Amino acid sequence: MSAWKDWWSSGSPRLAVVLHDLAMVWVAWQGLHRLRFGVMLHPPAMSWWSTEVAVVLVAQGLVFWQVGLYRGLWRFASVPDLWNIFKASAFGLFAIALALGLYNRWEMVSRIALVLYPLVLMGLLGAPRLLYRAWKDSRMDRGGQASVRILILGAGHAGEALVRDLRRFGTYQPAGFLDDASRLRGSKVQGVPVLGRIDEVAEIARETAARLLVIAMPSADADAMQRVVVACEQSGLPFRMVPRLRDVLEGRSLPGELKEVAIEDLLGRQPVLPDWKAIRSWLGARSVLVTGAGGSIGSELCRQCARHGARRITLVERDELALISAETSLRRDFPDLEYIPVLGDCGDPAVIAFALQTAEPEAVFHAAAYKHVPLLETQLREAVRNNVLATETLARACRETGVGTFVLISTDKAVDPGNVLGATKRLAEMTCQALADQCGTRFVTVRFGNVLDSAGSVVPLFREQIRNGGPVTVTDPEVTRYFMTIPEACQLILQASAIGTHEAIYTLDMGEPVPIRVLAEQMIRLAGKQPGRDISITYTGLRPGEKLHETLFHADERYRATAHPKILLAEPRAISMQGMEIGMQQLREASDRYDRDAMGRVLRALVPEFQPIGDHAASQPPATVVAFPSRIARKT
Incomplete structure (x- = not known):
């Protein structure tokens, strides 16, 4: 035997x-x-x-x-x-x-x-x-008598595939399906009965002794997901969901893995699907350089480049732990590519010269920036040095060495800026515009709104506050923001870079803004608690530099459609070339002296639409101190 x-x-x-x-x-x-x-x-x-x-x-x-x-x-x-x-x-x-x-x-x-x-x-x-x-x-089935009994919400193809997967592993025992389709009532899927509607989940879970709920509705929209999540919360049981196919294909979820419901699943905004063929055609076999490569945007941008055809990736990062983490992750997941880690400040001309000479990149993505709005209101010198002067240093070096494409990652706060972050990012856009010409480096600017779960965003803050038992702090009950996910933001950057316009500012049509109050309530519910009962929400008032509502489009920038239906191309506004040259020199001199008053005057003169909001506005000197000649203007 x-x-x-x-x-x-x-x-x-x-x-x-x-x-x-x-x-x-x-x-x-x-x-x-x-x-x-x-x-x-x-x-x-x-x-x-x-x-x-x-x-x-x-x-x-x-x-x-x-x-x-x-x-x-x-x-x-x-x-x-x-x-x-x-x-x-x-x-x-x-x-x-x-x-x-x-x-x-x-x-x-x-x-x-x-x-x-x-x-x-x-x-x-x-x-x-x-x-x-x-x-x-x-x-x-017989061997899984001690396994966890689950209810599956959704008796479609995803639910049927889930039952087959669960039976192979034997860890979970499907007790039944819940589905709102009346034609399925009383039927069986893979031998598992459809027991009732989704809103009956609490009662049916008690009757079947279920210990876990699994949402098998990967194609459901945000409204449907919100309704399902509310029903799951009322049952008091833990719940998971089957990942969407695009999350599996893009490596954010493993096949067969059950993941927690994420806040982006409930926000009510359909993700923008990129044109992968165009991206791979442009990116394929290129050498790329990414600044801020250890940050949330920079590291994901490196992964997207690795996934879609880049042959060499140079990581410029001044935080040694972030650099090591980003490089290790890339080498583990994409071992066949060439990586060049460079530890240093992208505003240091020697660091940039070394990186460009060593890597010989054909495209540079400038993701390094300071972006925390309230903090930068009191740290003007560092905001100017990192967001403006470092951008000029890098962009000028790219033009002098013949880099094919320079991509500046900007923000919607650069439109009618009301804070130091928006003003410095707007000036960085103008710097790239001033350096652009029709026969050299192609300068591309990409603007988008808030990025979910990025460093310094509101989502990690809310998550920490919920973990500590609250309260969750929201500045104003009416405040709204535009949101997108980190992978989606990086895909937009690559998509805009692949479109091919020589000098451009691209803006994503991000749909409807999301009330921060609603975001906080949804995150509390996802944590298995009830807003106002288990976790309170307190309103602290808008902080200096914060707007009630952000705007995506400037009145003087005429927008037109591009090859991608959700990406718009803005026509750059006229700038004074001579004024920019004089102003940037004055900014450098003021930065060297750590003269914040002088930097504030120059910043407001170069960016006349900059109107400081809140307490910070009262402390600012008049914006008319510096006057620059405007007879030489450039508009493309």
């Missing part, structure tokens, strides 16, 4: 399956002919083995092999395997008829047996496979 087990586990199961199938061919052929000839008054003599039987076995066996019948496993036998058996039986009939016709002109071959042969063979081959799978599934 042990010898048989050793033989079976050593790789012989496939041989055993081949022998089984050939035995079924022999049974079908012999059985049909004996039945046919057995009803004759004087049946001819038939032997159990003959050259004719050998011809049948060889012809049918070759067809089995050619059709690929042995690429699957009996444990996972399904409709595709039955289809292969059908093809093998049908093609086998023609192969046998041809072989026997050449061998003995069908002597002693029953025409009726020949017609019935593929049907009988299908049954003999398919039934054992399905019975074996059913036996294995039933063993898992």
Whole structure:
């Protein structure tokens, strides 16, 4: 007995399956002919083995092999395997008829047996496979009596696939489906009953002793997801969801993995789908350099570049731990690419010169920036140095070394800026515009709104406050913001870069803004608590520099459509070239002296639409101190 087990586990199961199938061919052929000839008054003599039987076995066996019948496993036998058996039986009939016709002109071959042969063979081959799978599934069901009982919300394709996956692993036992489709009521999916509607989940969970809820509705919109999540919360049970297909394909979820419901699943905004063909065509086999490569945007941008065809990625980052983490993650997931880590400040001309000379990039993505609005209101010098002067240093070096594309990652706060962050990012845009010409480096600016879960965003803050038991602090009950996910933001950057305009400012049509109050309530619910009852929300008032509502578009920037339906191209506004040159020099000198008053005056003169908001406005000097000549203007 042990010898048989050793033989079976050593790789012989496939041989055993081949022998089984050939035995079924022999049974079908012999059985049909004996039945046919057995009803004759004087049946001819038939032997159990003959050259004719050998011809049948060889012809049918070759067809089995050619059709690929042995690429699957009996444990996972399904409709595709039955289809292969059908093809093998049908093609086998023609192969046998041809072989026997050449061998003995069908002597002693029953025409009726020949017609019935593929049907009988299908049954003999398919039934054992399905019975074996059913036996294995039933063993898992019996062995999983101590497994976790779950209710599956959604009886569609995702729910059906989930049941099959759960039965393979045996850790969870499906107790039933819930679905709002009335036609499914009382039916069974993979042998699991549909017990009721989704809004009945609390009652049905008690009746079935379920311990976990799984949402198998990957195509549901935000409104439907919100309703489902509310129903799950009322049950008091933990809940998970089947990941969306695009999350699996983009590496954010593993196949078969159950993930927690994320806040982006409930925000009510459809993600923008990029044109991957255009991105891969532009990015393929390029050397790229990313500044701020250890940050939330920079690291994801590196991953997107690695995933879609870049051959070499240079990571410029001044935080050593962030640099090590980003490089290690990339080398683990994309080991075939070349990586050049550079530890240093992108505002240091020596660091940039070294990085550009070493990597020879064809595209540079400038993601390094300070972006915390309240903090930058009191740190003007660092905001100017990092967001403006470092951008000029990097952009000028890229132009002088002939880099093909320079991409500045900006923000919607640069439109009619009301804070230091917006003003410095707007001035960085103007710096790139001033350096652009029609025969050198292509300068591209990409603007987008708040990025969910990025460093310094409101989502990590809310999550920490909820973890500590509250309260969750919201500045104003009416405040709204535009949101997108980190991967989506990086895909927008690559999409805009691939469009091909020589000098451009791209803005994403981000749909409707999201009230921060609603965001806070949803995050509290996702934590299994109720807003106002378990976790309170307090309103602290707008902080210096914060707007009640952000704007995506400037009145003087005429927008037009691009090749991508959700990306708009803004026409750059006229700027004074001579004024920019003088102003940037004054900013550098004031930064070297740490003269914040002078930097404030120059910043407001260069960006006249900058109107400080809140307490910070009262402390600012007049914006008319510095006057720059405007007779030389450039508008493209």
